[in-house]
Amino acid sequence: KEDIITLAIESSCDETSVSVLKNGRTVLSNIIASQIEQHQKFGGVVPEVASRQHIESINTVIKEALEEANVTFEDITHVAATYGPGLVGALLVGLSAAKAIAFARGIPLNGVNHIEGHIYANFIQHKELEPPFICLIVSGGHSHLVYMKDYGEYEVLGKTRDDAAGEAFDKIARVLGLGYPGGPQIDKLATKGNKRAIAFPKAYLERGSYDFSFSGLKSSVLNYLNTEKMKGNPIAIEDVAASFQQAVVEILVEKTIACAMEKSVKQITLAGGVAANSSLRGLLQQEAEKHGLSLKYPSLKLCTDNAAMIGCVGYYDYIRGYRSTLDLNGVPNLKI
Numbered sequence: 001k002e003d004i005i006t007l008a009i010e011s012s013c014d015e016t017s018v019s020v021l022k023n024g025r026t027v028l029s030n031i032i033a034s035q036i037e038q039h040q041k042f043g044g045v046v047p048e049v050a051s052r053q054h055i056e057s058i059n060t061v062i063k064e065a066l067e068e069a070n071v072t073f074e075d076i077t078h079v080a081a082t083y084g085p086g087l088v089g090a091l092l093v094g095l096s097a098a099k100a101i102a103f104a105r106g107i108p109l110n111g112v113n114h115i116e117g118h119i120y121a122n123f124i125q126h127k128e129l130e131p132p133f134i135c136l137i138v139s140g141g142h143s144h145l146v147y148m149k150d151y152g153e154y155e156v157l158g159k160t161r162d163d164a165a166g167e168a169f170d171k172i173a174r175v176l177g178l179g180y181p182g183g184p185q186i187d188k189l190a191t192k193g194n195k196r197a198i199a200f201p202k203a204y205l206e207r208g209s210y211d212f213s214f215s216g217l218k219s220s221v222l223n224y225l226n227t228e229k230m231k232g233n234p235i236a237i238e239d240v241a242a243s244f245q246q247a248v249v250e251i252l253v254e255k256t257i258a259c260a261m262e263k264s265v266k267q268i269t270l271a272g273g274v275a276a277n278s279s280l281r282g283l284l285q286q287e288a289e290k291h292g293l294s295l296k297y298p299s300l301k302l303c304t305d306n307a308a309m310i311g312c313v314g315y316y317d318y319i320r321g322y323r324s325t326l327d328l329n330g331v332p333n334l335k336i
């Protein structure tokens with residue numbers, strides 16, 4: 001049986017990434033050009049700036065990915081690209097490049113759902129991992145609890161009703177004056193703070209619901225900061241960071257464990273940028289052990305946006321017989 005060599009492209013937000021993979025799980029290269037610096041001065045991702053930057057980077061990143069994998073366009077047998085969800089202008093850059101390669105080389109194309117990509121980062125990291133499992137996907141754009149029954153078979157058990165977990169981290173970091181992206185900064189600062197210093201409210205929603213809501217928590221952090229400022233009290237921002245992070249992490253962990261119990265699975269996985277959070281990893285590991293569950297998560301590089309995870313989904317779709325046509329469009333609000 002011949003090897004399938006996938007060239008995968010990710011451009012849904014502020015990373016231009018291209019990867020070359022062998023048979024879906026072996027990463028030959030995974031180049032990530034981050035635009036964080038271009039967006040930092042605006043405190044968040046500016047869609048127009050993102051699209052333009054993707055256009056400027058895409059060809060160079062493709063070239064680098066081929067070089068690092070030690071292959072040429074002739075060796076590529078399959079193309080995959082994110083077609084949603086994400087910023088439409090950003091998505092179109094990567095998708096158009098992927099279509100052009102598929103058309104020029106006469107090779108198959110698979111459009112990939114970015115959220116599925118985050119889940120599949122676990123398959124690259126853990127070669128023996130197979131479904132079924134519960135995956136907690138927490139990033140800047142989404143917070144989902146998904147039951148992955150099999151390849152391509154998902155049941156969304158819960159999702160956020162307002163802010164994504166990463167978005168909450170980014171917004172709180174901004175009011176604490178920590179800069180963008182805020183998640184890693186809060187993570188770092190929290191290690192110096194007391195997570196029990198301030199009891200921020202946790203929204204569990206209705207009984208049995210696996211949905212999340214972070215807007216109330218966000219408001220109460222803002223209220224706390226305003227009240228303390230008005231009283232003229234000094235604010236220990238490391239305590240605010242630690243207490244806020246603890247509230248987010250406790251909710252995420254409790255609901256994830258509850259999903260695993262309900263579906264009687266033994267395996268939990270983490271995905272998305274917030275999966276890089278040390279406190280989330282720590283508490284989930286501890287609770288998983290208590291409940292006889294095993295926890296797996298990707299390396300830091302595979303947690304945040306990258307093309308290798310997209311190529312992995314594309315490969316599994318391809319071997320199940322799926323193909324995208326060249327009229328595939330970007331879908332900003334694509335659901336899993």
Ligand code: KG4
Nearest residue numbers: 139140141166183184273274276277304305
């Ligand atoms: O998956 P990702 O790279 O992009 C999206 O698809 O959204 O996730 C980026 C998000 C940002 O909100 C960032 O603040 C957050 O992940 N993040 C973290 C950490 N590292 C990144 N949040 C909490 N703790 C971290 N260590």
Ligand code: ZN
Nearest residue numbers: 118139304305
């Ligand atoms: Zn993402």
